[in-house]
Amino acid sequence: MEIDPFIFRLSIFILSIFIGYYVVWSVTPSLHTPLMSVTNAISSVIIVGAIIAALAGNSMNVFDTANIFGFLAIILAAINIFGGFLVTQRMLAMYKKKKKDKK
Amino acid sequence: MISSNLLAIFYLISGVLFILALRGLSSPETSRQGNLYGIIGMALAISVTILSVGNFSLGFLYLIIFLLIGGSIGAFIAFKIPMTAMPELVAGFHSLVGLAAVFVAISAFLNPEIFNLGTPGNIKVASLIEMSLGAAIGAITFTGSIIAFLKLRGIMSGSPITFFGQHYLNLFLGISLLALISYLCIKQIDTLFWAIIIISLLVGVLLIIPIGGADMPVVISMLNSYSGWAAAGIGFTLENTALIITGALVGSSGAILSYIMCKGMNRSFFNVILGGWGGNDETSSSSVQKEKKPVKNGNADDAAFLMKNASSVIIVPGYGMAVAQAQHALREMVDALKKNGVKVSYAIHPVAGRMPGHMNVLLAEANVPYDEVFELDEINNDFANCDVAYVIGANDVTNPIAKSDPQSPIYGMPVLDVEKSKSVLFVKRSLSPGYAGIDNDLFYRDNTLMLFADAKKMTEEIVKSL
Numbered sequence: 001m002e003i004d005p006f007i008f009r010l011s012i013f014i015l016s017i018f019i020g021y022y023v024v025w026s027v028t029p030s031l032h033t034p035l036m037s038v039t040n041a042i043s044s045v046i047i048v049g050a051i052i053a054a055l056a057g058n059s060m061n062v063f064d065t066a067n068i069f070g071f072l073a074i075i076l077a078a079i080n081i082f083g084g085f086l087v088t089q090r091m092l093a094m095y096k097k098k099k100k101d102k103k
Numbered sequence: 104m105i106s107s108n109l110l111a112i113f114y115l116i117s118g119v120l121f122i123l124a125l126r127g128l129s130s131p132e133t134s135r136q137g138n139l140y141g142i143i144g145m146a147l148a149i150s151v152t153i154l155s156v157g158n159f160s161l162g163f164l165y166l167i168i169f170l171l172i173g174g175s176i177g178a179f180i181a182f183k184i185p186m187t188a189m190p191e192l193v194a195g196f197h198s199l200v201g202l203a204a205v206f207v208a209i210s211a212f213l214n215p216e217i218f219n220l221g222t223p224g225n226i227k228v229a230s231l232i233e234m235s236l237g238a239a240i241g242a243i244t245f246t247g248s249i250i251a252f253l254k255l256r257g258i259m260s261g262s263p264i265t266f267f268g269q270h271y272l273n274l275f276l277g278i279s280l281l282a283l284i285s286y287l288c289i290k291q292i293d294t295l296f297w298a299i300i301i302i303s304l305l306v307g308v309l310l311i312i313p314i315g316g317a318d319m320p321v322v323i324s325m326l327n328s329y330s331g332w333a334a335a336g337i338g339f340t341l342e343n344t345a346l347i348i349t350g351a352l353v354g355s356s357g358a359i360l361s362y363i364m365c366k367g368m369n370r371s372f373f374n375v376i377l378g379g380w381g382g383n384d385e386t387s388s389s390s391v392q393k394e395k396k397p398v399k400n401g402n403a404d405d406a407a408f409l410m411k412n413a414s415s416v417i418i419v420p421g422y423g424m425a426v427a428q429a430q431h432a433l434r435e436m437v438d439a440l441k442k443n444g445v446k447v448s449y450a451i452h453p454v455a456g457r458m459p460g461h462m463n464v465l466l467a468e469a470n471v472p473y474d475e476v477f478e479l480d481e482i483n484n485d486f487a488n489c490d491v492a493y494v495i496g497a498n499d500v501t502n503p504i505a506k507s508d509p510q511s512p513i514y515g516m517p518v519l520d521v522e523k524s525k526s527v528l529f530v531k532r533s534l535s536p537g538y539a540g541i542d543n544d545l546f547y548r549d550n551t552l553m554l555f556a557d558a559k560k561m562t563e564e565i566v567k568s569l
């Protein structure tokens with residue numbers, strides 16, 4: 001019997017949880033705030049669902065109800081993606097090591 | 104335009120890039136590159152999705168416009184936001200992820216054909232469960248984060264809101280959610296789906312209102328986790344690997360942060376979630392009677408004298424430093440001390456501030472090198488050999504009662520051994536107890552000098568007299 005593709009997705013999901021577990025434990029505590037802002041940015045990859053919802057379907061009728069929800073989700077996710085990555089960048093740029101030539 | 108197999112491979116690559124983005128955060132040196140990986144992963148996922156739909160008609164134009172509108176709002180916020188407002192910002196961003204998940208779930212429900220999930224009224228049962236779960240968790244994240252945002256922003260009082268039968272109401276709503284989802288699988292009525300979303304929105308509010316302001320680090324981490332699970336739920340619905348991987352990563356990341364925060368307070372996760380902790384400073388009854396005890400009161404000159412003649416000083420910042428925006432003044436003070444040959448380091452408690460790593464970001468903003476900043480385990484033994492501990496805006500995390508009095512609500516919580524240093528300078532506006540509502544024994548010790556003032560003003564005055 002063939003394996004249901006759902007099982008494959010479930011496997012990816014479970015293994016990713018483990019990857020997440022080990023990767024996040026190795027994040028240094030001083031970077032926990034950037035960790036939150038970057039996870040926030042990457043979870044906005046939900047935008048791919050929004051794009052499909054917004055674009056697919058009847059091309060004559062751009063603003064079908066399902067499409068409108070797609071477009072709204074695009075705006076929200078875009079705020080997050082740009083905002084999340086840029087604010088992370090801004091924070092990370094501030095972390096500096098002690099200068100060698102101490103005054 | 105792109106075959107679905109190729110598309111899946113691109114999504115897998117995005118997923119791997121996201122893993123690398125988190126991996127980069129293991130040290131500040133690699134973190135910037137990690138962030139770049141994240142951006143590339145995101146750009147890849149978006150571009151291949153657009154190519155795969157291959158619809159470059161009017162809709163595509165709108166897509167670009169909406170992307171740019173959202174993008175410019177996001178970029179504007181990212182550049183304007185002060186670092187002290189980071190907890191609110193993150194809470195606000197979480198609410199957007201939650202709402203986006205709800206919207207995507209709604210469009211999948213209304214128009215399942217575009218995602219190959221069946222036809223309206225005849226959606227595959229598995230997809231139905233996945234999308235209702237995604238929508239429910241998304242909705243909880245949305246309203247929960249809004250409440251967290253309002254509390255952090257100070258628009259809503261940080262004190263917990265509790266009422267009779269709260270937990271039963273939540274339990275009832277939770278059970279009815281599950282019942283509705285099961286019923287939806289049998290009978291696909293639109294109303295059921297809307298009911299699931301509305302109840303979830305309500306649950307989000309009810310879940311966060313009983314949690315006090317100082318427990319916000321746990322709440323934010325928890326909502327971070329939820330936003331991940333919501334994304335994963337949608338990922339299963341859309342059969343999208345990038346979303347599943349990301350959702351799992353974010354979900355476990357938030358869960359780990361919640362765990363670290365709970366451990367930092369020696370409280371169980373359920374204890375925090377059930378809420379009711381941390382009233383206002385005024386409501387505590389114990390504060391009145393204890394104020395009779397003598398305290399040593401000092402001024403900026405005393406503090407400056409003590410620190411100038413010390414050989415090592417440890418600085419213990421807390422939420423009060425963020426409120427007073429004292430981080431820059433603090434750095435100036437440290438610079439002045441270093442010129443006098445004093446060795447200075449910073450000690451950060453895991454739950455200092457309103458979100459994980461809050462203090463570290465503020466110190467980094469004030470140009471404090473990150474290798475002078477230490478975590479609790481790294482520095483706690485150094486207090487015994489240190490001349491002066493300068494406590495600025497922290498309170499409960501220094502309370503020695505957590506080690507000595509099993510009756511105390513914070514007993515067992517890991518604390519910074521501030522009292523072991525030769526003298527303690529405690530910058531605080533008044534003797535009021537901290538969020539746990541308990542008096543800090545440290546105030547009355549012989550080696551403690553209280554500096555009653557605003558954290559920023561006091562630090563500036565010390566700089567002057569140095």
